Structure formats: C-alpha cells, structure tokens
C-alpha cells in the first residue's frame with residue numbers, strides 16, 4: 001500500500017526502509033527505458049544538470065560518473081540560480097532536470113529556458129504526468145512510488161540509480177554486477193539503524209554538527225546535512241574536507257561533533273589527515289567508512305560506522321541510508337514533527 005503507514009510510525013521511516021524495493025523497481029524499469037531513450041548523444045558537447053534541494057544533490061552525486069562516461073563537461077546547478085544567470089545554452093547542450101514532484105517552479109522555469117535556447121531536455125522525474133515530465137523531450141521515471149515525507153529519501157537514491165545507469169549506458173560500461181549487489185548493500189545500510197539510534201542520542205543536544213568528506217563523500221555530506229537540518233533543526237554544515245582549513249576549522253573546538261564520511265580508498269589518506277586536524281582541536285569525530293577506508297583510521301575516531309563497500313558511483317546511495325536514519329532518530333528524540341517539518345513544503349510550486 002503506497003501511501004499508508006503500514007505499521008511504521010512515520011512516512012519518512014517507511015520510505016527509508018522502502019529503498020531496497022524502490023531501487024530494485026527503478027533498476028528494472030530503467031533498463032528498459034534506456035533502450036527507448038531518444039536523446040541524440042552524437043551532438044552533445046556539454047551537459048548541465050538542473051534541480052533543487054535533494055534532487056540537486058542527486059545531480060552532484062552522479063556528476064563525476066556522467067562526466068567520465070560521456071567524456072564531456074557536466075555541471076550541476078540549482079534551478080533558481082540557473083534560470084537567472086543567463087546561461088549559455090544551445091542545441092549542443094543536454095539539460096537534465098531532476099525532480100521528484102515534477103512541479104517545482106524553479107525547475108520548470110529552467111526547463112523552459114533550456115528548451116527555448118534549443119537544448120535537448122531530459123527529465124528524471126518520479127511523478128507520472130507532471131509538468132516537467134510532460135514538457136521535457138524525454139523522461140526517465142524513477143520508480144520510488146509516492147513519497148509523502150517532506151524530507152526526501154527514496155526519491156534521492158532512485159534518482160542516483162537512474163543517473164548512474166544512464167551514464168553507464170552512454171559510456172558503454174557494464175555495471176550489471178554492481179547493480180545486482182546494490183539492493184543488498186542498501187539493506188546493509190538499513191541494518192545500521194540501531195547504531196544510528198545510539199548516535200542520535202549522542203547528538204541530541206548539539207547545536208552544530210559538521211560533516212566532512214571528499215569527492216562523492218562531500219556530496220553525501222551535503223545531503224546528510226540537509227536531512228539533519230530540515231527535520232531536527234540542528235544547525236549543520238558540510239564541507240569538502242580539504243576546504244576546512246580555509247575557514248570552517250575556526251569553528252572547531254573541544255567537543256564539536258564531526259561526521260566524517262570516507263568511501264573512497266584513493267582519498268582515504270587525505271581524509272585521515274583532515275580528521276587528525278579536527279581531532280587535534282578537540283572535535284568528537286564519528287566516522288562513516290567502508291571497511292577498506294576504516295583500516296586507515298586506527299584510533300583517531302570515537303566510533304567507526306561501517307558502510308557497505310560499493311563501487312564509488314554507488315557509494316552516495318549506500319552511505320546516505322544510515323545518515324538518513326541518523327537524521328530521523330535525532331529529530332524523533334528532539335520531539336520534532338518528522339514528516340511535516342516547520343516552514344517546508346513537499347513541493348515548492350511557487351517561486
């Protein structure tokens with residue numbers, strides 16, 4: 001039953017736990033949909049991904065994979081900025097609009113602008129028949145099902161699934177083995193639920209939490225920060241770990257909680273030195289790391305949460321799952337209205 005709680009206390013928790021099936025449906029559907037896609041890739045010279053909120057983060061998460069696979073520059077922009085900066089767009093441009101609802105006003109305006117400039121427009125949308133789905137040249141539907149909670153979860157992970165499959169399809173890369181394992185890895189992420197309850201206890205009175213990561217882990221930090229902020233009302237910021245020393249490190253003092261995300265073995269030594277920098281200033285560091293990365297950290301972390309290991313292009317999916325749960329439990333302990341946070345709307349249909 002799509003839009004009933006079926007025993008869960010909140011839609012957000014239900015939707016977090018629906019991710020394995022939502023991703024499985026999306027994979028099956030996208031395999032077929034990609035074969036029917038009518039985008040002319042031979043004329044594409046540049047790609048711009050445009051979206052808002054969590055959908056924007058999905059674009060960022062898939063940015064590197066798309067760029068490598070297409071071998072063209074790919075940029076990701078928030079729709080409210082894109083539409084007003086007079087972007088240079090032409091018929092050699094592919095614009096990808098990502099939207100759960102398909103009704104976000106700024107994303108619709110960006111789509112219309114891109115079309116008016118002659119770009120091909122591909123939409124990655126969850127809601128059938130929505131404005132963005134209707135007006136785009138082509139659509140790839142995420143199969144998340146109805147998402148009720150304001151804080152987006154399954155829409156995000158299914159968006160990354162679609163974009164990664166699209167990148168692999170265009171790049172001629174065979175990711176079928178990784179796709180076969182993905183559902184199990186998401187389930188493993190859900191198994192961290194108990195640990196996330198404990199960590200939420202540790203964070204419940206905090207006023208500021210900082211997330212750090214490099215590469216795709218910096219994007220996971222951005223999305224995890226958004227989840228925590230929007231439902232628990234704790235101030236949170238995420239930084240690419242190497243950027244800390246250019247300002248944010250001034251805020252680190254004794255006891256400041258830092259959530260460090262490390263899934264990229266090639267960058268783990270760099271992350272280690274960033275973690276040491278904050279630990280030396282008294283930060284409490286909670287590390288979310290794949291087993292391969294965790295080995296590098298030794299005694300510097302208060303606690304290490306083990307993430308399932310995936311290829312890097314799927315780590316934003318595997319890593320965000322426990323961090324969604326962390327936001328959920330933290331909000332719950334703080335007595336917040338998880339599904340209907342203050343001041344926020346599920347779909348922002350006015351500017």
Ligand code: G6P
Pocket residue numbers: 052053054055098099100101102103104107150151152344345346347348
């Ligand atoms: C609102 C929602 C967010 C969502 C954003 C974009 O702000 O609260 O969860 O990410 O809109 O929505 P869309 O439907 O375009 O993905």
